[in-house]
Amino acid sequence: MRTAFGQQFDVPDGYLNTASIGTPSVAVAEAVERAVREWRTGAGRADEFDESVALARRGFAALIGAETDRVAIGAAVSPLIGLVAASVPDGSRVLVAAGEFTSVSFPFAAQAGRGVTVTELPLDEVGSRAADFDVVAVSVVQSADGRIVDLEALRRARASGTRVVLDVTQAAGWMPLDLGWADAVAGAGYKWLLSPRGVAWMAVRPEWELVPHAAGWYAGADPWDSIYGLPLRLAGDARSLDTSPVWFGHVGAAVALPWLASLDLTAVRSHSVGLADSFRSGLGLEPAGSAIVSVQQPDALRRLSDAGLVVAGRAGGARLSFHLYNTEADVEAALDALCRTSRS
Structure with missing residues (x-):
């Protein structure tokens, strides 16, 4: 120990x-174990997981320097970035780092039928060339070897009109981050955030109106009032992009992320x-x-x-x-x- x-x-x-x-x-594991025991014995209640979802959402927001109402939940990074990729205009030019983790690059490459093009450049050129593209999508820390992207160069590119999409899966938890300026910031919980697999988050700037293609009951303004029937009644903030939570993953994340954010x-x-x-x-x-x-x-x-x-x-x-x-x-x-x- x-x-x-x-x-x-x-x-x-x-x-x-x-x-x-x-x-x-140990505290994270014990919280998950308690939740599993309650499930096994019929003591679990669906609405009791809402607090865990909220705590973990706030923790992620604090770790990346964004407002909580800008954060959507998901089960993995690629579906969240997929919402971004599906919402970029036809013919958008997207820049990614050569050798980028494919959960970042594949969602955009899959939009080729709409004329979306994806260009790979060496990581050390991404910052200086980002302003030449409509969107740049890159991991803050590269999964393969730990190299770090030039965030200040990306911030300058955004000021010139380039959308900046960041994956913090290999950064959040050990690296201090202040990324409220970025257009979208996604991250998974099961690595440096010390949470179970099946939890991920994405902060989106409010002026970027993404289409909630995966909208379900948990994306509702009041989730427990949107489980049956129309009309569409989605949340007015980033929760409209939520997908139904992986309960036990959020139970662990509700312990891990606030603790990490407090350090x-x-x-x-x-x-x-x-x-x-x-x-x-x-x-x-x-x-x-x-x-x-x-x-x-x-x-x-x-x-x-x-x-x-x-x-x-x-x-x-x-x-x-x-x-x-x-x-x-x-x-x-x-x-x-x-x-x-x-x-x-």
Whole structure:
């Protein structure tokens, strides 16, 4: 058992895979376990999950620097970004980063029948070229290797008329964010936000009127009054984009997100990035300022896995991710696995 930032985590030594699956705190896991027990014994009530949905929604808004009434809920990032992609005008020109996570790029590429074109450019060119496009859609932190997009360049591009769509799945939770200026900001909960899979959110600026293509009962102005019959009576804010909540996912997120939002995220970033850069230094690499490290050494994934560390294989390399529950011992174990094997 580890203690980090005031919470306990039953995370094993050498777990460096938060970028794939975040490990919940004991408090998060216990909240979900209680909800499952109530379900199993017939004690659960559908309307009792509304509070969890609201708490998690507020937590996400706080983590990205947006107003709560701008945040819609979903089960994954791609359907949320799909609402954005389906709402861009015919013939829109969209810019994405080369090698971008496809939950960001595929929804726009699927609009090709309407004349929507998608251009890939290297990440370090996205900021400087964004103003040449109608929409730029990009992850704040790249999933494959942890590189960070130039947010200030994107903000300048937005001032010139470009719509900016951001995915914060690999950033929110360890990186302080102030993204209220962006047109749409989406993120999934099961990685750095330490929540169950099946919860995601998207903040949308009110002047961007997206069509609620997936509107259902939970998108209603009063969800419990919109479960039968017409007329259409949707919420007047971003809740009109809601889809029916994955209950147990929101139960966990209602504990995890408010707690994360209450932390000094500058300290969380310092801790997580400090470990990642310490690992990079041990490999002779320059600091990168990201909590994700991609190792391109031959057999790195096999070496780390054989040593009992949990990492991921991504884009031809071994991907390690350092979160608030990791320690210097995890860094040393990873370096020992790579360097000892290299020497032998």
